[in-house]
Amino acid sequence: MKPTDSELEILHVLWTNGPSTVRQVYDTLSQSRDIGYTTALKLMQIMYEKGLLSREEDSRSHIYTAAVSEEDTQRNLVDRFVETAFRGSASKLVMQILGQHKASREELDEIKNLLSDLNRDAGRQDLSD
Amino acid sequence: MKPTDSELEILHVLWTNGPSTVRQVYDTLSQSRDIGYTTALKLMQIMYEKGLLSREEDSRSHIYTAAVSEEDTQRNLVDRFVETAFRGSASKLVMQILGQHKASREELDEIKNLLSDLNRDAGRQDLSD
DNA sequence: TGTTTACTACGAAATTATTCGTAGATCAAT
DNA sequence: ATTGATCTACGAATAATTTCGTAGTAAACA
Incomplete structure (x- = not known):
């Protein structure tokens, strides 16, 4: 939906x-x-x-x-958006946003931390493009 | 448009x-x-x-x-999308994507590098939320 | 009780996006 | 030159979204 x-x-x-x-x-x-x-x-x-x-x-x-959660809805919207606007390349979307300086320093740090965590067990990472 | x-x-x-x-x-x-x-x-x-x-x-x-470039178009679409789907919070969008493991290890590294560069001169960063 | 106010349901107009058929022109090849 | 293929332009049907008016009903209250 x-x-x-x-x-x-x-x-x-x-x-x-x-x-x-x-x-x-x-x-x-x-x-x-x-x-x-x-x-x-x-x-x-x-x-x-x-x-x-x-x-x-x-x-x-x-x-x-x-009747639908914000998280589920946003996940659906993001999937669809990545598909139509970025031909399935989620990382291009991220790069595009970060390149635009659309986040505060604190947010950038937060994102960085999340990235470190992700990198730590990158063995089972999806390969989306 | x-x-x-x-x-x-x-x-x-x-x-x-x-x-x-x-x-x-x-x-x-x-x-x-x-x-x-x-x-x-x-x-x-x-x-x-x-x-x-x-x-x-x-x-x-x-x-x-x-007659429109891919970059400009994507920037417009992202702005609009962040506005309607994430109420203006670009960082929430990024977190949502990264949380979904929608990027390969190489891409994560690439993003990490970009972030380091951004952090380096974070003094003039926008504060979008 | 009778009048005003607030609510739902519903139909339908207006708008925008998508789809395709048909007509007419042009070109290529017999 | 006639035929057949391919192209553009255009009108119009269909569908999806957004909008609002009107009718009817229930509640509030003077």
């Missing part, structure tokens, strides 16, 4: 704020962009049908929850 | 093979997926109108060339 851009926006609100009504999602969303209430509602209904959201129908205003 | 997935496929063919006719692009493309000749033609015509491709109309079969 690939969420569309609009769907991702809604997922982000739910991941950040936790289970919410359409009204709450709408309030958050409308701060950052122009959107009607029924548009948000419709989107969330569609996402519910797709299985991206679950909902409690107890009260009159339903309470929606993200 | 953001190329669609289909447009990216065509750009990749042109980046890889250099200036080509519709027929040549079609031959390459049809090896990996089901597509009609006039579909490829139409796509390339649209991309020409959008400015994604340029073309030589000298001969009867026009010769198309990518």
